[in-house]
Amino acid sequence: MIVLKFGGTSVANAANISKTIAIVTNKSKEDKLAVVVSAFSGVTDLLILAGKTAAAKDKNYKEIVSQIEKKHKDAIAELVPSSEQSEIIETISDQINHLKTLLDGCFLLGEISNRTADIVAGFGELLSSQIIAVALKQKVSNSTFKDSRELIKTDSNFGKASVDFGVTNKLIADYFKSNTYQVVLFPGFIASSLDGNTTTLGRGGSDYTAAILAAAVKATVLEIWTDVNGMFTANPKIVKQAQPIETISYQEAMELSHFGAKVLYPPTIQPVLKDSIPIFIKNTFEPEVYGTLISNNPNASTNPIKGISHIDNIALLTLEGPGMIGVAGSSKRLFEVLSQESINVIFITQASSEHSICIGILNADADRAKTAIDKTFEIEIAQNRVDPCIVEKDLCIVALVGENMKNHQGISGKMFSTLGKNNVNIRAIAQGASERNISVVINEKDVKKALNTLHERFFEDNTKQLNLFVMGVGNVGEKFIDQIAQQKKFLKENLKINLRVIAMSNSRTMVFDEEGINLKDWKTALSEGEKANVESFIAKVKSLNLRNSIFVDITANYDIAGIYDKFLSQNIAVVTCNKIACSSEYNNYKTLKTLSRKYNAPFLFETNVGAGLPIIDTLKHLIASGDKVNKIQAVLSGSLNFIFNNFSETYNFHDVVKEAGVQGFTEPDPKIDLSGVDVARKILILIRESGYQMDIEEIENNCFLPKECMDTTNNEDFFKSLTKHDDHFNKLLAEAKSKDSRIKFVAKFDNGKASVGLQFIPKESPFYNLEGKDNIVEFYTDRYIDQPLIIKGAGAGAAVTASGIFADVIRIGNV
Structure with missing residues (x-):
């Protein structure tokens, strides 16, 4: 026999239910089936809301019940032939009337007990399963409906009922011994106490129902049908690159489901584990996809990590103080008081000094927990031997899960360094001796970054x-x-x-x-x-x-x-x-x-x-390797080099500067280049990167522009002033020719002093043949004494500047 469970999205509406029925019909041709279904999507939430609304003496609960009734009767109209509808409509109407009666009572009393809340919450599965059973019978005539409450028995702890497996297993086994139907359809989530009252198995309890049935009948496989292609390496809604996990062990699946992998309700695995009944997670909407197989013998993988999961809305409680060191029973008292308050502890870590204990609980329980803990330790707190309980809210637990992690060194180190590089602060750490799980507590605001960063590190081939x-x-x-x-x-x-x-x-x-x-x-x-x-x-x-x-x-x-x-x-x-x-x-x-x-x-x-020249990068390597820069000589303005290389008797200064701007060699304000400010900034940066302290005011700027040019406040006036002082620039050109030299704007640093300004460069200088927009830098260091380290190449232009920025981005990617 195969047991199948279909979740809320699989039975959300008539179209989805038809897909579910098609899957069941196809499988029933080869095997006997037990099929468990959830409530229609969203109905359980509506039922809980209706209960709370009625208990608050708000008559709007009647409108909520009307929504629920309409949803189910609309489904009947679409799924069941009109000739077959009367009986199921009558059944659903009776159930809705029962629900109304219960809620009317809650309204009159102004409260809802745990027992009544269980009955109300269970109506969703009861209604959906009976409608689906009738629709299924149209396709598989040898099928029937069976109320799970008749077979699954629990204690009377309403809201958190525990299954009596001794009684339950016998009832299920006896029922299926005499069962002649090919398909039996059950409502999930609901059960009953030994004295016949409706109980529930917890949110997500339909999975648990299916697992209980599978274990009792020794099913060949348990299939959980949902709306995703199995369990994923991370939550695919947060990590877009998350991948389906093909095979996984029971223990790994339990860890992932406990830490928020909502595709599987955590208690589901326990009933089938004893008999090693495999669990398949399948997608109702893509039934041909393999999904995830949970078993004792998953396929071997080179990756020790099977998945990354997380729990939101966590609070971290810290109890600490010298009065806990060496005092037996402190931990017992702490956990005992939390147990008495019915507060579930999700995460525990304790310093070896016994000075502090940290526990992770849900945010919603934090204030109640603090009050109870402080009361329990009130004497020690009054005596300053223990501090009042510290509460930190809005945290999240992130867990790496993998059975094979114990055989691989450095997993935790990679996890911590990966998070650290992205400034994700770790508040607490826990790792069991089995090394199947490494858990960290982080700020909730960092969870998306953390999950994506870790997934990238462990699953994306280091992309x-x-x-x-x-x-x-x-x-x-x-x-x-x-x-x-x-x-x-x-x-x-x-x-x-x-x-x-x-x-x-x-x-x-x-x-x-x-x-x-x-x-x-x-x-x-x-x-x-x-x-x-x-x-x-x-x-x-x-x-x-x-x-x-x-x-x-x-x-x-x-x-x-x-x-x-x-x-x-x-x-x-x-x-x-x-x-x-x-x-x-x-x-x-x-x-x-x-x-x-x-x-x-x-x-x-x-x-x-x-x-785009690797000047700063080269300088950094020199300094990092222990060298010392003593002197720098450089032509650092590609724009000025272009201007003076092209300035001639036939190509006036104004026009060359204009062309340099068109070519993208100058700053938007060309005066920054021509005034020497841009070059002063550049040499200053090199001086600082060489390890010297200097400010720009300390650099001597021998500006070659006339004062009137410098005093302009906009580009239009600036260019007019260049034309006006054409003779000044022509004199510079003539002087250079008379000295058989070329004009270059040179930056210098030597003996703690720096300057920038025009120089007439003779032919024997390496600066003389500097063409176009090229830059050149000479570094004289302890290692490069007589012959400097020279870097030369294009030092201006949109494309080369963009490539330099691009190179810096890639450097970060390679870190």
Whole structure:
């Protein structure tokens, strides 16, 4: 015999019930079946609500009952031929009238007892099963209905009844000995006490009903039919990459179901475990899918982790104090008082010093538990030997589950480091000697990040998802987005990096998409986005709380440079081409570096100097390996190099500067480049990254622009002033020619002093042949004394700057 159970979604409406009946009909051709069904989806909740409403003397309970009645009579109309409806309608009407009578009594009394609550809650299964039994008989004539209350007997602990297996197993076995029907259909969830009163088996108890039947008849298999393709490696509603688990042991399944895998009611496994009856979790809506097989001998797997689960709404209670050290019975008193209050303990951990005990319970029980514990230990608290019970709410337990974890070293270490890298704070840890489960308590707000991070680490072939929040999508930003779109597939396949752009913003609008913005049509999405607001942008990034989050600043904006600390302090990495933050006041620069280390949030700014050239990265390696920088000489402005390389008697200074802007080589405000401020910022960053303390005011800036040019306040006036002072620039050009030299804007650092300014470079200098927009840097160090370490290449342009930003993002992915 096979036992099948169909959950609430499988019998939610007439269409779903028809699918259920088709599965039962098909299976009945080969085997005898016992079929257990739940209440129609949502009905049990309505029944409980009706009971509470009636007890509160609120007449709206009658409307709720009307909803329930209509739902069931509509199902009859769709499932049962009109010629067969009268008898089942009469049966359902009798049941509804009984329900109304009970609720009328609750209304008059203004209360609902546990016994009445059990009867009321059980009507859902009773109604659904009788309707489905009649509909099934149209397809399988040799089928019948049997009330589970006649076979499953419990004690009289209403609301939390325990099954009397001795009596129950005999009644079930005797019934099936004489049973001649091919299919017997049972209501789940409900049972009865030995004196005949209706009891219930707990929410999810229909699974338990099916398991009790399967164990009693020694079924060949127990099939639990639901709306998902089995048990998953994590909750698929939270972890989109979660995968169905093909095979799993009873013990692993019990652990996962206990820790919130709602596809299976935790007590279900116990009755069938003794006789090793396999359990199949199947999908009513995709019956051809294999599902999950729970048995004693699951297939061997190279992955020691079978699943990641969690329980929400947890409170952590801590009892601590010197009066507990070496005092026998403290734990006994603690757990005894919780037992007396009927509070279930979900999680336990105790320090070896015996100074404290932590327990995890449901949030709803926390205040009652604290009151009871403080009363039990009131003498010790009064004597300051034990502290009042500490309660922390809004927590969550996350558990790694796997039978094979005990044979693999370092699982817990990987778990803790993975969470730590994403700034998920662990409040408590528990691991049993069996090493089948490692549980941690974390803040509830971090649960999505934690589950996705752990799933990525243990199930996704180490593929790392990076979530980007991009501020600034001008010339460089657009190239950056294009490069991501082009390389996305390559990165996933070859570097195991899955890049998603979650948000974009320009000065006008911003758009967020938690699943990732479609990069084929991002411009449309951004144009239709909400009004741009920096504070709102920050708040949304924080509230999403995604793993491996990276804020990418592709602006030259002072205000944006001032918000990096908001991200770094939330474990959100920052990648920027904006030089303002790293060239700001030294204390701010140090603060950002400190926050980066403290919160394990990378702060990368390779493109601050030399666009896509690996100048800063090379410098970092020099310092990390113990070298010391003594002197730096560099041409660091690709825009100025382009300008002076193209400036000639036939191509005036004004026009060259204009062209540099068109090519994307200058800042939006070209005066920043031409005044030397941009180069001063760059050399300052190199000086600081070399380990020296300096502020920009200490750098001598030998500006070559006339004062009138410097005093302009907008680009239009600035360009007019360039034309006005054309003779000044022509004189510079003539002087360079007379000295057989080329004009370069050079940055220097030597002996603790720094300067930037124009120089006439002779032919023998390595700077002389620097063409186009190229940059060059010479590092003189303890190791590179006579011959400097030279880095040379394109140092400006949207594409190379975007590639430098992209490279920084990939560096984070490879950490």
